[in-house]
Amino acid sequence: MEFLEGLKDRIELINSELARYLNVGDQPRLKSAMRHLPLVESSKRLRPLLALLCAEAVSDGPGGEGSKRTIPFALTLEVIHNFTLVHDDIMDEDELRRGVKTVHVEYDMPTAINAGDALFARAFEILSETGLDDAGLRKLTREVAQMVREVGEGQQWDLDFGSRMDVSTDDFLKMIELKTARIFQLAAKGGTLIGGGTEDQVKSMEEYGRLIGVGFQILDDILDFSRDSALKCAGSDIRQGKRTLLVLHALEKLKDDEKTRTELMSILGNSSASDEDIKRSLEILNSCGSMEYAQDFALNYGKLALKKLEVLPESPSRKALEGFANFMVEGRTF
C-alpha cells in the first residue's frame, strides 16, 4: 500500500466527500444499508483517484480548479462501483467484503437490493453537480449510464460462463473489459475531459484506463488465492467455478493430461471445496505455468498503458499515474 500512502490527501478528500454525499434520505434502515459498504475506510478508492489524477495532470495540479470540478464525477464512480458490489455480492452469495459482512448478510436481501438501487440513484444526483458545462454534462451522463449497462453485460457474461465449458480467452477478455475495465476507462476519460484535456489527451487516457482496468482484473484473479480470509475467502473464484484466465490457460495446457484435468475440474465450481482442495488447485495452476502466464499478461497491459501517458506534460500527477498503473497490474498484495 506504499504507493497509496503518497495519495493519502486525495483519499481523505474522497472519504470525507463520500460520507457527506451519502448523508442523505429519511429512511433510517435504507440510509444505514446504503452507507454500510461505501464507508468502509480500507477501501482503496481507485476509481475516483484515477479521475482526480487525470484531471490534475491536464490542469493545475493537485487541489487545483481542474481537480475540484472533477470531485462530483469522481464520487459518482465510487458510488456506482459500490452499488454494483452490493448487488454482485447477492448474486455471488458472498458473505464478506472489505473485512465486513456484505449488505445482504448484515441487513437482508430485499434491503440490499433496495440499498444498491438507492446508491445507483444517488450517483446520478451527485453527477449533476459536476463542474462541466450543461451540454458536456448531458453527454457525460449518457456515457455514465451506458457504462453501468455495459458493466451489467459483463456481470451477465460472468454469470453465464460458470455453466459453460467452451469459454475462450477472447470471451474472458471481453467479459472483464465490460465488467471491470469500463469504469476505469470512463474514470480516466471523464477526469481528463473535465480537467480540460485536449481531444487527443482524452482519447489516450481513455485507452490508459481500459488497459489498466483489464490488467487489474487479471491480477485480482491471481490474488484471489492469497486473500486474507478476514477480508474475503481465498479461492472463492475456484469454488464458484469462475473461468478466469488462470483456469482457461491450465485447462488448455492439460488437454492431454486427462487425469490432472479431471482433478482440477472436480474442484472447480465445488462450493464446498476444502482449503486443501484450493491449495491443490493452485499447485496444478502453478505446474501448468498459469500463474506466471497471467502475471505476464497483466504486466504487458501495464506496459501498454504507460505508453499512453506520453500525451501528458511532465508533472507530479503524471508521475502518480505511472505509479497508479504499476499498482493496478503488479503492486498490490490484495
Place this chain on the structure above:
Amino acid sequence: MEFLEGLKDRIELINSELARYLNVGDQPRLKSAMRHLPLVESSKRLRPLLALLCAEAVSDGPGGEGSKRTIPFALTLEVIHNFTLVHDDIMDEDELRRGVKTVHVEYDMPTAINAGDALFARAFEILSETGLDDAGLRKLTREVAQMVREVGEGQQWDLDFGSRMDVSTDDFLKMIELKTARIFQLAAKGGTLIGGGTEDQVKSMEEYGRLIGVGFQILDDILDFSRDSALKCAGSDIRQGKRTLLVLHALEKLKDDEKTRTELMSILGNSSASDEDIKRSLEILNSCGSMEYAQDFALNYGKLALKKLEVLPESPSRKALEGFANFMVEGRTF
C-alpha cells in the same frame, strides 16, 4: 378499460418507442431478461401517458411538438417503473405479474437483479435524448434520480411495516406518497415543464400527479382482493401482511372486538392462507366499513386532483386528464 381505448394512439406510440429503446445491448440473456416485463402489451403505460397528456395540454395538442419533445422523458419513467417492478418482485417473492412469470422466476434471481439494474441505467440514457435545453435537462436528471431514491425509501418503509404493529395512517400515507405517488408527480411535473407550461401550471400539475398517485395506490389495495389470478394472486397483500389503509382502518375499528381482531391478525401475513381465509378477511373488512372508507378516501384525492386542472386551458387533452384522474382513483377494474 374504456377510457384507455380513447388513448390508444398514444399507447401504441409508447409501446413502439419502448420496443425500440430496449432493443439494445450485446448480451443475449440480459437483453431478453430486460425486455421480458416491459414489453408485455397489456401494460397500461399510465406514467408515460400522464407525461404526454400534460405536455399536450400546455402546448400544441396530441402529436404536436410539445408531445414529441416529451417522448424520451415519458419512456424514461416507464423503464424506471419496470425496473422497480422487477426488483420489487424479487423482494416480495411474487411469481406472476401482468399475466406472465416474473423475471426472477422466468430467468433466475441474479439475472433479474442485473436486468433491473440495466433497465435503470438504460433509463438515464433515454432521458438524455429529451427535447429540453441542457440546463433544464441537468435539473430534470437530478429530479429523476431523486425520485428513484425516494421510491426506494417508500419500498423500504413498506418492507419495514410488515413486521410492525404500530403503523399509523400517516405512516401509511407517507409510504405510498414515496413508493407510488412520486413517479406520477414527476411525470406530470416533467411533462408540463417540457411541454412549455408556466411555473404555475408546472406547480399545479405536479400536485395533480401526487394526488392521483396516492388515490391510485389506495384503489390498487382495494382491487387486490378481486384480481384475476392469471395476472396476480388475489389477496396477496393480506398474505404478505401489508398494512394497507383497509387493514389499518379495520384494526382501529376492531380495537374493542378482540375475537374478530385476532381472527384478522391470524390471516394477515400468513403466506399460506387459503382462498377461504382471504374471503373471510374480506368479510371482516367489509363489516368494518373499511372497503367503503378506502374507496371514499381515494375518491376524495381524485376530486382534489380535478381542481388542479383549472390551470390548464380547455382542450381535448385537458378533458383526457380529467378522465385520467377518474380512471386512476375509481375507473379501473384491475
